[in-house]
Amino acid sequence: MIDLDDTDRALLRALAQDATLSAGELGRRIGLSQPAAWRRIRRMEEAGILTGRRIEVDRQALGFGVTVFLGVRLATKGRVSLEDFERAATAIPEVQVVQHVLGLFDYRLRVVARDLADFERVLRRRIMTLPGVGNVEANVLLTEERRPGPLGMAETVVKP
Amino acid sequence: MIDLDDTDRALLRALAQDATLSAGELGRRIGLSQPAAWRRIRRMEEAGILTGRRIEVDRQALGFGVTVFLGVRLATKGRVSLEDFERAATAIPEVQVVQHVLGLFDYRLRVVARDLADFERVLRRRIMTLPGVGNVEANVLLTEERRPGPLGMAETVVKP
DNA sequence: CTTGAAAAGAACTGCCT
DNA sequence: AGGCAGTTCTTTTCAAG
Numbered sequence: 621m622i623d624l625d626d627t628d629r630a631l632l633r634a635l636a637q638d639a640t641l642s643a644g645e646l647g648r649r650i651g652l653s654q655p656a657a658w659r660r661i662r663r664m665e666e667a668g669i670l671t672g673r674r675i676e677v678d679r680q681a682l683g684f685g686v687t688v689f690l691g692v693r694l695a696t697k698g699r700v701s702l703e704d705f706e707r708a709a710t711a712i713p714e715v716q717v718v719q720h721v722l723g724l725f726d727y728r729l730r731v732v733a734r735d736l737a738d739f740e741r742v743l744r745r746r747i748m749t750l751p752g753v754g755n756v757e758a759n760v761l762l763t764e765e766r767r768p769g770p771l772g773m774a775e776t777v778v779k780p
Numbered sequence: 781m782i783d784l785d786d787t788d789r790a791l792l793r794a795l796a797q798d799a800t801l802s803a804g805e806l807g808r809r810i811g812l813s814q815p816a817a818w819r820r821i822r823r824m825e826e827a828g829i830l831t832g833r834r835i836e837v838d839r840q841a842l843g844f845g846v847t848v849f850l851g852v853r854l855a856t857k858g859r860v861s862l863e864d865f866e867r868a869a870t871a872i873p874e875v876q877v878v879q880h881v882l883g884l885f886d887y888r889l890r891v892v893a894r895d896l897a898d899f900e901r902v903l904r905r906r907i908m909t910l911p912g913v914g915n916v917e918a919n920v921l922l923t924e925e926r927r928p929g930p931l932g933m934a935e936t937v938v939k940p
Numbered sequence: 941c942t943t944g945a946a947a948a949g950a951a952c953t954g955c956c957t
Numbered sequence: 958a959g960g961c962a963g964t965t966c967t968t969t970t971c972a973a974g
Contacts, residue, residue: 622841632837639799639833642950653960658951672836673799677792681829682932683783689881689888691919706925716929721849723919728849732929759851759883765866769876769892772842802967813942818969 622667627652628660629771632670635661636768639673684732686739687761690747691725695754702726704751712746725757784829787812788820789931792830795821796928799833844892846899847921850907851885855914862886864911872906885917 624632630650634641641649647657664670679687694705702720709718709729717730731747733739747756784792790810794801801809807817824830839847854865862880869878869889877890891907893899907916 623843632835635835636837639835644950654950655952655961656959659958662952667841668838669841670835671838674834674836675792675795675799675830676832676834677796677929677931678828678831679929681827682930684930689879710925710927713930716927718925718927719849719919720922720924721919722922724917725919728919757884759879759881759885759888762880762882764880765870765878767870767876767878769837769839770842770844770873771837803969804967814968815943815970816941 622669624664624669624772628664631657631660632664632771633768635670679732683734686733686735687764688731688733688739689759689761690729690731691757691759692727692729692747692750692753693724693755694726694752696752700752705753708750712742714742714746784824784932788824791817791820792824792931793928795830839892843894846893846895847924848891848893848899849919849921850889850891851917851919852887852889852907852910852913853884853915854886854912856912860912865913868910872902874902874906 627650631646634646634649643658643661644654646652646661647654650657652660661670679685694700694702705727706718706720709715709727712731714731714733715729716732717728719728720726721728729747731739731742733742743756743758747753787810791806794806794809803818803821804814806812806821807814810817812820821830839845854860854862865887866878866880869875869887872891874891874893875889876892877888879888880886881888889907891899891902893902903916903918907913
């Protein structure tokens with residue numbers, strides 16, 4: 621586990637908003653030369669902190685206006701292996717995320733569909749037929765806000 | 781709403797895995813020249829399909845080994861505005877995602893913490909004191925698998 | 941759509957403070 | 958660790974078929 625100084629955190633915070641920023645632009649923003657910013661980014665990549673870059677796709681623009689979160693409780697725990705469920709769940713194209721969780725549910729799924737009618741089709745033909753499925757609870761996404769999240773300690777420290 | 785052809789989808793699928801791929805490399809993979817691939821990507825950006833690029837950060841490596849999903853039901857619906865809750869929730873550093881949802885809960889929060897003791901602190905001092913909070917249900921993340929998700933129709937079409 | 945090439949910019953390297 | 962100056966590479970853009 622590596623910890624970062626304020627400069628590293630400033631870099632991560634800037635990159636969290638826009639990963640296309642060049643080392644030169646990043647350096648300009650936080651008061652660092654281009655090679656210095658670049659070296660810090662590389663160091664974080666090598667340390668396994670920065671694990672990759674992903675694109676953000678607007679599903680609405682692609683015609684997938686409905687996102688639903690499903691909480692799934694397995695009915696036959698032990699009988700059917702978790703691996704079977706995971707394999708089958710990840711094979712459904714409409715399933716974006718499969719989370720194995722501890723608590724009231726065993727799995728959480730993020731599912732996208734064109735509309736509610738399309739979602740019902742996915743639910744009945746894909747989700748409810750997954751191996752071992754018991755209870756399923758659903759929440760339809762209305763709005764979503766993402767934040768950078770904590771990047772280290774002293775997030776709320778007041779300087780003297 | 782724009783729809784894409786197979787080539788566009790192939791581009792998105794490749795970019796979903798690694799957004800650092802250059803137009804030249806993408807073209808090489810799907811059998812397209814560098815300018816052609818580049819134009820298609822730009823077209824999707826302008827169409828609002830490709831909305832940006834984000835970095836992926838390994839929270840574990842930063843010392844945040846615990847991720848918890850919270851389902852929040854508001855106690856005083858109508859009395860306290862949803863905006864108040866959202867504003868307060870997004871202001872908590874440990875909160876990564878705030879989702880307004882329809883269903884058993886009113887909001888879903890993704891929260892990260894250093895460990896379970898740290899999470900308890902966040903829960904008691906930050907979450908339970910949010911304006912209007914009623915019931916809170918928690919699921920601790922064990923493993924998470926992300927998939928590209930559907931990029932258009934005909935995901936499972938078999939060519940003749 | 942392609943190829944080919946030019947211009948711009950970003951990544952990387954050594955050396956020095 | 959940071960800065961400077963330089964080289965190398967890629968991306969981006971334009972021409973022409």
